[in-house]
Amino acid sequence: MTTLLASDIVxxxxxxxxxxxxxxxxxxxxxxxxxxxxxxxxxxxxxxLAGLLRADSGRIELNGTPLLELSGTMLARTRAYLPQNxxxxxxxxxxxLVALGLTPTLPVFGGFTTDDQTKxxxxxxxxxxLAQREQPATSLSGGELARAMLARAFVSDPALxxxxxxxxxxxxxHALAAMRRLQSxxxxxxxxxxxxxxxxxxxxxxxxxxxxxxGRVECDGPMxxxxxxxxxxxxxxEAHVLGSAERTYIDYLDPA
Numbered sequence: 001m002t003t004l005l006a007s008d009i010v011x012x013x014x015x016x017x018x019x020x021x022x023x024x025x026x027x028x029x030x031x032x033x034x035x036x037x038x039x040x041x042x043x044x045x046x047x048x049l050a051g052l053l054r055a056d057s058g059r060i061e062l063n064g065t066p067l068l069e070l071s072g073t074m075l076a077r078t079r080a081y082l083p084q085n086x087x088x089x090x091x092x093x094x095x096x097l098v099a100l101g102l103t104p105t106l107p108v109f110g111g112f113t114t115d116d117q118t119k120x121x122x123x124x125x126x127x128x129x130l131a132q133r134e135q136p137a138t139s140l141s142g143g144e145l146a147r148a149m150l151a152r153a154f155v156s157d158p159a160l161x162x163x164x165x166x167x168x169x170x171x172x173x174h175a176l177a178a179m180r181r182l183q184s185x186x187x188x189x190x191x192x193x194x195x196x197x198x199x200x201x202x203x204x205x206x207x208x209x210x211x212x213x214x215g216r217v218e219c220d221g222p223m224x225x226x227x228x229x230x231x232x233x234x235x236x237x238e239a240h241v242l243g244s245a246e247r248t249y250i251d252y253l254d255p256a
Contacts, residue, residue, distance in 0.1 A: 002028040002063060002078075002159040002191045004049065009058035011044050018044045019055070020215040026193065028159070031186035033202035033223070034195040036212035037235050042195040043084055043164050045212065049193065050081040050162045062160070076104040079160035082153040084168070084195075086146075091136040094148050098123050101155040123155035126181055128174060142169050150178055154185075161185055163194045167201060179205040199226060203241070203248035 004026045011019040019041045026032055034042050047053040049060060051067045060067040062078065070078075080101060088097055098120055099112065112120065124130050127147040132140065137148060146169045153163060166182065167175040175198070183205045186192045196202045202209065203226050211219040211226075211234045218234055219225050223245070231239045231250070238253040 005061045007059045009055045012056045028189050028191050031192045031206045032208045033206035034210045040212040041215040080153040080158040082163040084164040086149040088137040091138045093134050094132045097137045098151045101152040123151040127151040161192045199250045
């Protein structure tokens with residue numbers, strides 16, 4: 001079972017602490033929504049948990065092994081990471097872009113195996129991109145590219161999936177589909193950690209909330225912890241949390 005343990009993580013940039021003493025224990029089956037205002041440290045925390053940034057202090061373990069002791073290949077076989085505003089600068093096909101998520105297991109020579117093709121097709125289908133399979137990735141719309149990057153993260157069926165703003169730029173239909181896919185990843189026994197600004201979607205689909213405020217954990221617990229008081233503390237805005245777990249809606253109150 002996949003487990004991720006972070007203990008007292010501190011990340012500094014230009015003399016300023018972006019992440020301050022964050023501790024986190026996460027396990028397979030969880031869908032963790034990391035929320036917070038702009039500049040709260042969400043992206044920095046996710047990149048650090050993914051092993052792409054080195055913490056200035058603290059310790060991160062994946063399945064009991066310090067993250068820094070894992071080889072790049074071993075880490076890539078275990079977790080997939082999708083950064084915020086991912087880009088593609090080369091006119092490779094959408095199929096080839098998605099296949100980059102299989103890089104650690106692709107053969108050195110030759111084309112895709114039958115198993116690779118099956119995985120790629122499944123990922124394209126899950127992100128509604130079968131029609132764009134041979135299209136140059138540089139010709140995609142912003143939303144289509146966001147879905148292609150999600151497909152690249154999904155394609156290897158990782159045990160740990162870390163995604164930064166996975167529904168940014170998606171229309172409502174595709175945003176809901178992406179959230180359902182992330183939810184199913186967790187339900188099927190994987191660990192999903194996603195930073196999110198859409199609190200309504202987070203409340204409906206995630207199982208746990210980690211709220212950051214100025215680099216520190218303000219709240220860590222089940223999604224029932226997403227209360228008007230927490231929204232006020234983290235985002236400095238008044239809001240009502242309406243409906244049930246399946247139909248949650250966040251109603252923000254205009255301060256004017």
